[in-house]
Amino acid sequence: MFRIVKPKTEEDFDRYFSFRWQYLRQPWNFPPGSEKDEYEQVAEHRMIVNGAGEIVATGRVHLNTAEEAQIRHIAVHADFQRRGLGQMILGALEGVARDMGATRAVTNSREISIEFFSACGFSIEREAPNELGMLKRQQMVKKLTDLSTLVLHPKWCKELQDTWTDTIPITEHMGIKLYQYTGRTLETRASLNKNINIHGTMFAGSIFSLATLTGWGMIYLLLKEKQLMGNIVLGDGDIHYHKPITMKPRAICNIETVNGKFTLLEKRKKCKIVLQVDILDDENAVAEFRGEFWVLPQTPKEEK
Template sequence: MFKVTTPQSSEDWQAYYSLRWQVLRAPWGEPRGSEQDDLEQDAEHRFIKNNDGEVLGVARLHFNNHQQAQVRYMAVAEGNRNQHIGSRLLHELEKIAWTQDADELVLFARERALDFYKRHGYELKEKAHLAYDDVQHWKMVKQKPSEPGWFRHPNWTQVLQNTWRESIPISDAMGIKVESYTDWQFTTRADLDANLNLHNTMFAGSIYSLATLTGWGATYLALKEAGLEGNIVLADANIKYLKPLNNDPRGSVELAGCKGKLADLEDSGKASYHVPVNVYDGDVLVAEFEGHFIVKK
């Protein structure tokens, strides 16, 4: 799983700026150093590395004023595109901006990146500057959402939340909420206070329920993506409890890890879907769940 982090070591920073230069400046003959500006010290920097330490993507956020933050220098290595690296970086920068009470995000996108930012909720405002005599930039803006979270299809996740509340009342009592649905991940949260045991940690049954509903939700959204409908039931599951959960219950599904042929639903009226779910206490992994869901017409 790719993880968004902040450059720390001198080697990190060198690799961070090197990729920024290689993608955004070198193709137009610009010298090293042109990939930096006067705001580097005051900005938020994020990057993604693979297991070998190679930097795959970089991005930066700075504040123009108290209300407006700006995304700049988004770059993904040529051989690592179409892996949601840019989406993960953008998601992280948005969380920083909204957490620090920005009302809007602004960026200046190159022509080839317009569709990417539109998919992530940015509105095209106007033609901006022309760089290097041939690279047109466009001003794009995204307003802070009224509800926390980041949703690929807000209508779907709202229906999912309503379905849980109306059809599975215990989910509401447990405070289980959809947190986000992106191109690569589906996440949920639960209210710890509603799920405490006598040790003041999360009850094991509640962890299991959170994982089950998270897997059920991921299956529901996969059906929506495929244009299918069906009744979802949990047929089999295994869970490993790794640590007590003390603070911040979260369920997470990496969508690339889900397996199954939902198209079988059209042919045979039945399909199976395997969903791995991780349960976290904040960022600490506390349980691993493997759910086998059956979908029937």
């Protein structure tokens, strides 16, 4: 399980900056401290931690102008690369930039990172100043107003959102929206105002519905990825609530929590998929949902 968190304590920041130095400065023999600059106090910092609380990725964003946000210092632990964590931390930073009102994101990319940022919707604008006087970089830009840049396979994601709207109309009334899909992580969000109780917090039933739909949606998109078809039903769901939601309801499902044999569908057999959905209030973890879903093979009539 991976979670995006915001460093808050002095110990958090010590670990955060140590990680940045280890992956972004030490390989070029720069001393500790070189990983920091004059924007640290005005920037928003994010890191991804695993189930043991260990940092596996970091990133930072700050505003250059009211419309432009600069993304810097994205790093992923060597043991966790090529698992979608780069896209996950970048997506979180873009979300922060949007919340701050930015409509454009820029990043100064080294040559080895250009392919990554290009795949995430950035394009080269011009050559940027060398980093620390020696590392060549290109300035890359991305508009933050186009929803299709938020998600991998935007057509599938639109189909999923339309399916929810058409077959489960209450999702529209609850304000449940697909926020981001990277191929390994699905994030959905809901409107607090549309699900608020007399205590000013989100209804427990609404939280359960958000978690269930997120797990259902993850399976829907994974079936698309695997070029399989089936009818998804919830067999059992268990949720543990720790804190109320008072700000921004979010639900995140990571592919690492998904367990099941999708290949059974190729033999026209039903398959059980077990997964976990983490519920957050903005950046704070508030609940965990464990769902057991069944994917039933479609009948010949349904496949036509």
